[in-house]
Amino acid sequence: MNALNTLLPVFFMMGLGLISNQKQWITSQAKDAIKGMVFHLLFPILIFNILFTTSLPSGSIWIVLYMLLAFLICFGVGKLVTPWISQSYARVIPFLLTTCEGGNLALPLFMTIAAPQFQTYPVLFDMAGTVVVFMVIPVLVEKVKHGQVSWKETLCKILKNPFILAVIFGLLMNVCGLHLVLEKSSWLSLYNNLIDMATKPIVSIILFTIGYEMNITKETLVPILKLFSIRIILYLLIIVGFFLLFPYRMKEKAFCLAVLLYFMCPTSFALPMQLGPICTKKEQEFMSTFISIFMFITMIVYTCLVLFLV
Secondary structure, eight states, rough: OOHHHHHHHHHHHHHOOOOOOOTTOOHHHHHHOOOOHIIIIHHHHHHHHHHHOOOOOTTTHHHHHHHHEEEEEEEHHHHHHHHHOOOTTTTTHHHHTSOOOOOIIIIIHHHTTSOOGGTHHHHHHHHHHHHIIIIIIIHHHHHHHHSOOOOHHHHHHHHHHHHHHHHHHHHHHHHTTHHHHHSSSSHHHHHHHHHHHHHHHHHHHHHHHHHHOOOOOSTTTHHHHHHHHHHHHHHHHOOOOHHHOOHHHHTHHHHHHHHHHTTSOOTTTTTTHHHHGGOOOHHHHHHHHHHHHHHHHHHHHHHHHHHHHH
C-alpha cells in the first residue's frame, strides 16, 4: 500500500499530461509557458533553498569532480560510438551521453521517497551537470556557431542563468553560515512559508509536463535503442564507481537511492535548448524523442526502488 501511495500520484500526473496533449486540453504554448515559469523561476528558488538550508555531505567536492570527469569520458565515448549508432545525428549523440536530468526529474521523484533532509543529494549530483550544460556547452556552441568564442558575452550569459545564480548564492550563503542566523531569528517561519508556497507546485507541474512531452516515432527507434544500450552501460559503470570510490556514502540508504535514481534519468532537459542554435529540426526531434523514451527506463527504476528498497 505504501508503494501504491508513492507511485499512483506520480503516474497520475504524468498520465494527465499525456492525455492533455492528446485531447489538446492545454495547448503546447500554454504548457511551455508553465514549464518556463517552473524552469526559470520556481525551480531555482527550490535549488537555492536546498543549498542554503542543508548541510552538504562530507567529501562533496570529490563527488562533483568525479561526476565531471565521468561526464567528459561519456562525451568522449559518444564520439567513438557515433559511427555505429548513426551518422545522421553525429553532432548531438555525444552530448546525449552526458548529464542527467536531476532538477526536473530525479529530484521530484526522489522527494516522494526520501525525507527533506536528504533532498540535497540529487542537487549535489546535478552540480556537475549544471557546469556541463550551462558553462561548457555554451562555449562549444559559440565555437561551432562563430568559429571563435566571445568570452565576455558567454560569461555574461552563464552568470545570468537562474540555475547558476541559485547554485552560487545558495552555496555562498550556506558557507557564510547565514542559514544558522536565520534559524535563530523570528523570520524563519515567514521564510519557510514563502518557500513552501513557491515550491509546492513544482513536482506536480514537472510530472505533468513530462507526460505531456512524451513523443515516440518509428523513424529514430533503431539509433535510439543503440544509444540506450551505450548510455545504460556507461551509467551503470558510474554507479559501480560510486560503490568503489565512496563506499561509506553508499552504505547510507538515502544516498544509495539517490545515486541509483539519478543515473538512470535521461539527459538534461535543457540540452536541446542549449544546442538549439547549431541543430537542425531533425536533430532537435531526435534529442526530444530520446529523452522522452528514456524516461520509461527512469520510471521502471523508480518503481523498482519504491517496491523493493524504500
